[in-house]
Amino acid sequence: MRKIKIKSILAAVAGLFLATSCSSSFLDTDPTDAVSSDKVSVPENAEALVNGAWYNLFDYSSTYANIGYRALQCLDDMMASDIVSRPKYGFNSSYQFNDIAQSSNGRTEFAWYLIYKTIDNCNTAISIKGDSEELRQAQGQALALRAFCYLHLVQHYQFTYLKDKDAPCVPIYTEPSNSSTVPKGKSTVAQVYQLIFDDLTLAKDYLKNYVRSGDNQKFKPNVAVVDGLLARAYLLTGQWEEAAKAAEAARAGYTLMTTTAEYEGFNNISNKEWIWGFPQIPSQSDASYNFYYLDATYVGAYSSFMADPHLKDTFIEGDIRLPLFQWMREGYLGYKKFHMRADDTADLVLMRAAEMYLIEAEAKVRDGV
Structure with missing residues (x-):
């Protein structure tokens, strides 16, 4: 199994762990770790x-099992x-709900740092003064990413909006x-969602003329990504009609993947169903390490994630998803869904058209449509 370099926490000016600007295909292959104070407020940066x-957000790590946001996605999957x-x-501690419930838990501390550090980085970009189109588009992406982070926090550290929107949740930093x-003290659930909606509304305006240059730029939020985040937020706050409309807008231009693509390992940013994702290359692939916990077929994988055996019983005979399951050693039902590529990389998905169809369907049913 390949080894990765676990990065130490760096004390950087303005709290930035950053790469230099993107090339036409992806992030620079040799990113820097900090930015000097004289460059923080420059619009061009x-x-x-x-x-x-x-x-x-995706490459900071504290342990081999805590590498960027993909580790938090694994945490959520394990609690499902x-x-x-x-x-x-x-991730056994995730299964036991310790990673979210115990403040002294290593992954809890990692998650809190990772999300709020990203928010702080976004706040720095948003605070830059200027009115150029390039600056506005960068700030639109920062607003979308900040909303994404607060949406993560509000779902993890309090009950739902529909249960108690006035309950204390998490601190807001802008x-x-x-x-x-x-x-700062805790803001209410409603206050956090209000910031999310405000950020996404402004982000949509700033990004209205932004066009990504290719699949390897799918990590950059565009209007479709903003609509997808709005769809999630509307659904979580019970705004059914708005959720359906936003989901429909987000999936426009994206089609569901083919049967063949379903068996390719969910690792390709060029998948026509992916609206938002984070590409990996050999020189920047630490986040790919998370696949070792998921992939049941890869030689040397940890195979930590198994399917509930009763889940397979919910599929009818002939369902094209059934071959994605396999009985494994020790009597566990495993997946054949996630695979590393030959170069030990795997792109990471954040939003798919399939999710938008599901949001649209649920919202319409709840709205009585």
């Missing part, structure tokens, strides 16, 4: 700041009712932080 926020922990190395920043 806003894109580099946002790219750096992305780099940190259709997953069984083998148990094997990594300005860059430093060593003298006074910690």
Whole structure:
């Protein structure tokens, strides 16, 4: 199994862990770790700041089992009712709900740092003064990413909006932080969602003329991504009609993947169903390491994630998804869904057209349509 370099936490000016600006295909292959103070407020560097926020969100790590946001996606998957922990190395504590409930838990601390550091990086980009189209587009992406982070927080650290929108949730920070920043108290669930909607509304305006240059730019939020995030937020707050409309808008131009693509490992940013994702290349592939926990067929994989055996019983004979399951050693039902590529990389998906169809369908049913 390949080894990765676990990065140490760097004390950088303005709290930035960033890459230099993107090339036409992907992030620079040799990213820097910090930005000097004289460059933080320069409009031309806003894109580099946002790219750096992305780099940190997916590549910062504290252990082999905590590498960027994909590790938090694994955490959520392990807590779901259709997953069984083998148990094997990594994520068994997620299965026991310790990673979200115990403040002293290593992954809890990692998640809190990762999300709020990304928010701080976005706040730095958003605070830059200027009115150029390039700056506005970079700030639109920062606003979308900040909304994405707060949407993660509001779903993890309080009950739902529909249960109690006035319940205390998480602190809100919209300005860059430093060593003298006074910690804030908890905002309510409703206040967090209001910021999310405000950020996404402004992001949609800033990004209205933005066009991604190709599949390897799919990590950059565009209007479709903003609509997808709005669809999620509307659904979670019970705004059914708005959720359906936003989901329909988000999936426009994206088609469901073919049967063949379903068996390719869910690792390709060029999948025509992917609206938003994070590409990986050999020189920037730490986040790909998370696939070792998921892939039941890869030689040497941890195979920590197993399917609940009863899940397979919910599929009818002839369902094209059935071959994605396999009985494994120790009597566990495994997946054949996630695969590393030959170069030990795997692109990471954040939003698919299939999700938007499901949001649209659920919203219409709840709305009585």
